[in-house]
Amino acid sequence: MSATTTPHPKGTAGGNRRRRRGPRTWLAALPLLAFTGLCFGIPLGAIAFGAVTRTDPATGATRPTGEHLARSLQGPYLGSLIGSVHLSALTALVGGLLGVLIAQAVVTSRSTALRGAALTASGVLANFGGVPLAFAFIATVGISGVVTQLADLGGLGWSLYSFTGLTVVYLYFLIPLMVLVIVPALDGLRPQWREAAQNNGATTWQFWRHVGLPVLAPSLLGGFVLLFGTAFAAHATAAALVGGSVPLVTLKIADALSGNVLTGQENVALALGLDMILIAGLVMAVYLPLQRRSARWLR
Numbered sequence: 001m002s003a004t005t006t007p008h009p010k011g012t013a014g015g016n017r018r019r020r021r022g023p024r025t026w027l028a029a030l031p032l033l034a035f036t037g038l039c040f041g042i043p044l045g046a047i048a049f050g051a052v053t054r055t056d057p058a059t060g061a062t063r064p065t066g067e068h069l070a071r072s073l074q075g076p077y078l079g080s081l082i083g084s085v086h087l088s089a090l091t092a093l094v095g096g097l098l099g100v101l102i103a104q105a106v107v108t109s110r111s112t113a114l115r116g117a118a119l120t121a122s123g124v125l126a127n128f129g130g131v132p133l134a135f136a137f138i139a140t141v142g143i144s145g146v147v148t149q150l151a152d153l154g155g156l157g158w159s160l161y162s163f164t165g166l167t168v169v170y171l172y173f174l175i176p177l178m179v180l181v182i183v184p185a186l187d188g189l190r191p192q193w194r195e196a197a198q199n200n201g202a203t204t205w206q207f208w209r210h211v212g213l214p215v216l217a218p219s220l221l222g223g224f225v226l227l228f229g230t231a232f233a234a235h236a237t238a239a240a241l242v243g244g245s246v247p248l249v250t251l252k253i254a255d256a257l258s259g260n261v262l263t264g265q266e267n268v269a270l271a272l273g274l275d276m277i278l279i280a281g282l283v284m285a286v287y288l289p290l291q292r293r294s295a296r297w298l299r
Helices: 009-051 067-072 075-108 112-125 130-141 146-151 163-187 191-199 204-233 236-241 249-258 266-297
Strands: 053-055 062-064
Touching: 009 053, 009 067, 009 266, 067 075, 067 266, 075 112, 075 163, 075 204, 075 249, 075 266, 112 163, 130 146, 130 163, 130 236, 163 204, 163 236, 191 204, 204 266, 236 249, 249 266
Parallel strands: none
Antiparallel strands: 053 062
């Protein structure tokens, strides 16, 4: 009997089937790729082109330049970038911590009605923003707001139209967003893990330190990154509340495009937009691997 073996025909057929499936997968994804290129690729290309070029108003000739990008990283423009990063990091940290505590209370509760109500409210509040949210806070805790007058918040030094006030407003929609993000991860913690830890004499703190937090770490970091990106890109709420009193990059872009401060700064606004896109890209580059790693643990 010959010792040589021949490949199993099923393996060959499976390999051929996988090879044939590749082009079909790409064809199925073409509508999504076309939509992405139309809605995101073209605007991104226009922003990048305007950020690195200058058009001579006399001749209409366009030439490359790095002046706009350099100006976007100097003076008040750099201050607005730092201010946005500061506000986004602070609100993401506080909103993440409070959101985790609320989510843990929801997950450990035995009341399905409470869980449903909390998740439904979080879904609504996480998408409530912009000018309506600003108006709600102005009517409630603004200078002449109902709560401000009743509790005399003005005498305590409270001001809605400040960095602190804007932080409170951002937390209104960031905390519910964190609840929605972290509840599935908390649900993924196996009860058997806690039971095994207790059977081996571990305390609750030891369980969270050695099992719970390491497993949840990718989801926690991913939630922080998501909250940071959401706060970093917010514009309408801050524009309606603080105007230019708090330096934020989205407000600087709006001022440069509209010519409220200086005229002819449209290309600097595009350079600021490109800076935001690069920061958002770094944020997503951190967020996506963390989400994939968390999904492997909590499946």
